[in-house]
Amino acid sequence: MKRGRPHGQGLGWGGFLNKVTIRDVAEFAQVSQATVSNYFHKPRKLSDATRERIRQAVETLGFVPNDAARTLRTGVSPVIGYVAFELASATTPEIAAAIERRVSAQDMYLLMANDTGSRMREREYLQLFEQQRVAGVIISPVGDVEAELARLRRRGIASVLSARRAVSPVQASVSTDHVAGARLAVQHLIELGRRKIGFVASSLDLQQIADRQRGALSVIETVADATLEIISVPERTVEAGIACADRLARRRPADRPDALFCVNDLLAIGIVSSFVAGRSVRVPEDIAVMGYDDIEFAQSTIVPLSTVRTPHAQLGTAAADLLLDEIALLRGSERAGEERVAPKIEFTPELVVRASTIGV
Structure with missing residues (x-):
């Protein structure tokens, strides 16, 4: 079989885009229609040479598969x-x-x-x-x-x-289990002797964030002299963490928390970076900082970040x-x-x- 354009269609295929069928592609590539179908939906079944032949046919003919029609069929x-x-x-x-x-x-x-x-x-x-x-x-x-x-x-x-x-x-x-994750974070801070915990968060109505707050509170409620301050931020980003740290640094030392539990690592990274750059708050001597998620950059920040690892x-x-x-x-x-x-x-x-x- 000689490969070429179907009879009656000229060199300009753009005008015939909707008329090219899977049968045309099969004839052009000298394979069966089932093989062309496999090219689009089960390509691993085909050899490299067959895939390349069909690819060239599809490109030459300008064929576009109709997945909607396939779904209906x-x-x-x-x-x-x-x-x-x-x-x-x-x-x-x-x-x-x-x-x-x-x-x-x-x-x-x-x-x-x-x-x-x-x-x-x-x-x-x-x-x-x-x-x-x-x-x-x-x-x-x-x-x-x-x-x-x-x-x-x-x-x-x-x-x-x-x-x-x-x-x-x-x-x-x-x-x-974000409730359990928050418990791990706050219990760690309590065991280090921290008692004035700041919970840095946004979107408290989001279930995943609410669960972390609930887990944190469940630990605080068991320690008589421990408190949890909700520190709201507009978003969970590094920039929001930097702004949060700037506000905390302007407080009198006696009014600052002695530990922060951030609802994600991005906030914690921003806070740590700002504290270190400003040099007025030492991490962790003045304020211990805990993140959440254990993202790729958590261990490589200027002060490696304690966090809660979740299996992404x-x-x-x-x-x-x-x-x-x-x-x-x-x-x-x-x-x-x-x-x-x-x-x-x-x-x-x-x-x-x-x-x-x-x-x-």
């Missing part, structure tokens, strides 16, 4: 949606990368959305993913979305709550694996809306002690 979407409330945070990229690795291994695709902390935007993305008929959704929510996720399940779209434990027994979730990559992997299981269960179920007790995976955080609380 097979009832199976190759797409998974992921909604995060802080794509720019230090932990989300690691979680997302772990999800992507698992999804890619199944020859599926991941679409990510950032709700920017907006409950309305969060629901809009869920509606968009529903309209696109994705196979499943992983969501790290700002608000309570379990009712929406239940509706999606009834429509045949699986879901997993990420970073928050589900309330409903039929909702799958993967989370970290493991959480992402577990969320993806659980969603793939949920998708398989929905596809194999006679009734997509049937209720069952769904798995709830919860990771236990780990205390990491460095110089910002115990010194060199």
Whole structure:
């Protein structure tokens, strides 16, 4: 068979983009239509030479696969949606990368959305993913979305709550025990003799942050002379940490906390950097500083940061694996809306002690 352009179509393929079919690609590349389909959806099944031949055919003909048509025909979407409330945070990229690795291994695709902390935007993305008929959704929510996720399940779209434990027994979730993590942090500070603890946080209505506050209070309440001061910041960034430290440094020494528990490492890094640069507050002699998350830069700051390690990559992997299981269960179920007790995976955080609380 001689490879070339189908009869009747000229050199300018742009005008015929919608007329090129998978059959045209197969004929051009001298392979079967099933092989072309595998190129798009199961490329690992093909040899390098076959993939390259099909790639050249696709590029020459200007073929664009119609995944919407495929979904309607097979009832199976190759797409998974992921909604995060802080794509720019230090932990989300690691979680997302772990999800992507698992999804890619199944020859599926991941679409990510950032709700920017907006409950309305969060629901809009869920509606968009529903309209696109994705196979499943992983969501790290700002608000309570379990009712929406239940509706999606009834429509045949699986879901997993990420970073928050589900309330409903039929909702799958993967989370970290942030109450336990906060207890570890504050108990460490108490054992060092610190009694005036500052809790540096924003978005106290966010469940993950509220859990850390609850864990901190549970320790403070057991120590008669210990106090917990809520120190509010507008956002959980290095810049907000620097501004917070500047305000604390302007207080009289007697009015300052003797330890800070920050709800993430970025805040703690900003605070430590500002204290060290200003030289009016020593870390940890005057104020011990504790972070949360154990991000990549926590151990390499000017004063290595004590923190609480949470398993970011493991959480992402577990969320993806659980969603793939949920998708398989929905596809194999006679009734997509049937209720069952769904798995709830919860990771236990780990205390990491460095110089910002115990010194060199």
